[in-house]
Amino acid sequence: MMLVSRNEAWAFMSKMLLDHFRSKVDFVNASVSENLLESVTAKVKENRFRKTAFEPAAETYLRGRFWKKSGFSEITGLTAGLRAVKQGEEVSILRRSCNIAAHAFRIIKPRIKPGRTELSVARELEDVMQSMGAKGPSFNLIVGFGPDSALPHHESSQRPLKKNETVLLDFGCVYNGYCSDLTRTYFMGKPDEEFKKIYSLVEAAQEAGVKKVRAGVCAREVDKICRDHIAQAGYGQYFIHGTGHGVGLEIHEAPTLNTKSVEVLKAGMAVTVEPGIYLYGKFGVRIEDSVLVKNNGCEILTK
Amino acid sequence: MMLVSRNEAWAFMSKMLLDHFRSKVDFVNASVSENLLESVTAKVKENRFRKTAFEPAAETYLRGRFWKKSGFSEITGLTAGLRAVKQGEEVSILRRSCNIAAHAFRIIKPRIKPGRTELSVARELEDVMQSMGAKGPSFNLIVGFGPDSALPHHESSQRPLKKNETVLLDFGCVYNGYCSDLTRTYFMGKPDEEFKKIYSLVEAAQEAGVKKVRAGVCAREVDKICRDHIAQAGYGQYFIHGTGHGVGLEIHEAPTLNTKSVEVLKAGMAVTVEPGIYLYGKFGVRIEDSVLVKNNGCEILTK
Incomplete structure (x- = not known):
């Protein structure tokens, strides 16, 4: 649990994490706490901070209720906003993550x-990304063959690939803390007219x-142009589903690109x-890139 | 989002999940909803349910606040309690998960x-468990060599094993939805007196x-006997850290076994x-089994 002021930051944690935390983070006042919530409010009092706030969308019910009772305000986007725009080193790390x-x-x-199972392909993707320096996959990689490609949240299974069916791979890695995300779909064999059309x-x-x-375009507009086209x-x-989402320290973060954004x-x-x-029972096609927003367009990171 | 009554259950979800959900779960009324929270309260009204409740410990701040405003009560342990006691098929699935x-x-x-990295061992553990039917690891497997074994939440790294140091493996798999969890610690080479003693x-x-x-023993008592001994x-x-936790559909679930349980x-x-x-900077030893509580003792599942 962290309390952050303009000039200083405090982290409260269980005894179990202290040595580990200190070995990784040396710019925060770290201490052990038996009751994380009480430690935060005690530190607020001690420093006589007049205004305190928490991020409602990132909090559990019980903790949020405690903050409210303790006089904290809600500020939506307090932390999400800080994270959405990538700065300095973040950009090159994210680029490398997408590149891998x-x-x-x-x-x-x-x-x-044909014959390879979805899970074995997912596994090999993980191995290859790890051999290039990735820490691991950025989510449960989705490998869908044939009708499985029509399920956007399919869980890779022991299903073997047959000749003449769709192959969908939705994957990414964590590199230096940053997540990449992309989807490739293609046809194993000679695609029929329906697949080619879709x-x-x-x-x-x-x-x-x-x-x-x-920069300057509303996220909803990006969704609209894709949706209208289809x-x-x-x-x-x-x-x-929606057209996209922010990507960074988490695989899904701000902003969201859908009809309501x-x-x-x-x-x-x-x-x-x-x-x-997605043609349920038949096949699905999704094509996904992670891109970096620029003033005059964007850079495709997953090229 | 689910609403469950004595005789019926409704699941509300995005369009993206509907076909997938229906293909896996056929005993729930599943429908698409643009606003999950409103769909639940509308269904409550439609059925004229007089008492409704939610689990405060499992809810986000924004959703919990909505339920409260909509007249729902809080019942702590509402769902956790249902899950803690394993019944019927659950036991044999969990036993198999632990066995793998x-x-x-x-x-x-x-x-x-010596020479093998922590990550390569974690990876091979995953492969071996998967070859025995596991879906995947039940958490980010912890493989810690030497001083890394002294960090209870260590992230497996590219550190290679040297001769004469501690090897700690904290691992488990997901089999048919159920998580196993165990830890083995040993010494690579000839253990010194300190390792042997610890x-x-x-x-x-x-x-x-x-x-x-x-059955009948307070969870705190199990923690106390381990803690007193040490x-x-x-x-x-x-x-x-605490002595243990429940294990099942999630890797950490009710009950908790610590000084306050x-x-x-x-x-x-x-x-x-x-x-x-845990001797920070030197080595750590943790020994863990998953066990099934019985009336006259317990069954060690991770034998």
Whole structure:
């Protein structure tokens, strides 16, 4: 539990974590606490801080209630806002994280052959990314073959790949604390007309979305251009999720890119653009890149 | 988001999850909702339910506040209590999960040799457990060599094992949804007197803890017997965490076994017993088993 003032920061933790924390973080006053919440309010009193606040969207019910009772205000986006815009070293670390993941796909793709299971491919992706310096996967990697590709949150299974079916890989790694996220879909064998049509449609929607990303554009606009593109072709009902999300220390962070988003993109934000079309029981196509928002457009990080 | 009554249950979710959910769960009324919270309160009104409650310890601040405003009561342990006692099939699945992990250690141990990195051992443990049917690891596996073994929450690193140092493995798998958890510590090479002394002490404390586990005993008593054992030998200040926790669908669930626990153990609960001694900068020893509480004692699941 941390209390941060303009000039100083305090971290309160269990005895178990103290030595470990101190060995990694040397710019915070770290101490052991039996009751984290009481330690924070005691420190507030001791320093006579007049205004204190917490982030309501990042707090549990019981802790939030305690802060309210202790006179803390709620400030939405207090920490999310600090994190959304990547600065200095963060950008190059994130770029490397995305680079590792994108490169891993190029290594893995020729090894994905009929007979391989989804889980074995997920595992090998992890191994390859780790061999390039990643700490581990940035989430439970999604490898979906055939009808499994139509489930946006599919859990990779022991299902083996057959000839002539869709391969969808949604993956990323954690490198130096920063998460990457990308999705590649392709067809193992000779794609039929339906796959080609759906793929081209998602590809065009994704390219239009990426082109739309720049500082000053509302996040909702990026969603809209992808959604309109797919809807105009008559597949609107099969694009069943938002277009993207911020990415950084967490795999999902601010801002959100969907039909309701009000955030305006700023230079330095890193977001995903990932439209998809899901034909339940048949196959799905999602194409996703992580991009860095710039004043005059964006940089595709997962190239 | 789920609403559960005596006779029926409703699940509200985004469009993205509906087909997937229905393919896995067929005994719940599943529907798409744009606003999960409002859907729940609308369903409550529609059914004229007079009493509604939520679990405060499992809720976010913003959602909990909404339930309160909507007239829901708080009931602590509402869901945790249901989960703590394992019933029917749950027991055999959990037993298998623990069995896989315990067996993986026996396979892995002879392969751990000087030069191997912590991460490569963690990875191989995962592979071996997966080859036995596990879905994946039940948490970020902790492999700590030498001084790293003294950090209870160590993150496995690229550190290679040297001759004559401590090896600590804290690991487990998810099998059919259920988590296992165990820790093994040993010495690579010829252990010195200090390691032997600390190891014997933790081993005796852990055995005393396991012996204490039975239905009707307060969780705090299990912690106390382990803690007293270590304290009496003068190492009390180096046992820097609680003695254990429940294990099941989540790696940490009810009950908790520490100095403050008030829960009374019941037959069918599954808990860990895991005392440790941590000499920061030198080495640490933790020994952990997952056990099933029975009326006349307990069954060690991670044998």
